Amino acid sequence: MAHAHQIPAADEAAARGFAREAAFFFGLVFIALGVAGFVPATVTGNETMGFAGHEHPGLLFGLFAVSTLHNLVHLGFGLAGLVMARATASARAFLIGGGVLYLLLGVYGLIVADNSAANLVPTNTADDVLHLTLGATMLTLEWVSGPPDFGD
16 A cells, blocks of 8 residues: 555656756756846846946846856856756755755845845845745745655
């Protein structure tokens, strides 16, 4: 008799694949955002965009505050997602770690004023909403991928 918390083998295999696909997808999205942040046509104020800090952010798609550092973080995080998507356990770790990180970044952005010296990345209200949404989505996708399989 199967326990109530067990998933049938076919569904379990699909769930493991789902976590890997989700991590891979987010990796691609973050790489695309990182690259877009360096493309002058996609960044308002790109000619004065600074390396870090709130003083001279560019606006990706005219909406999201970005800097060179912000774009590099997106590229690095995206690369980590692609690498970690190769195995289920690391894909799930990417979704959990990234989800928590983005939730914290979203809360941080809500607390720290956009024009504060502490706004190093930089972020604005649009970024804060996006970060909270990304964090919640990544954690939800990890959760719906089923119970952990410690054998992978």
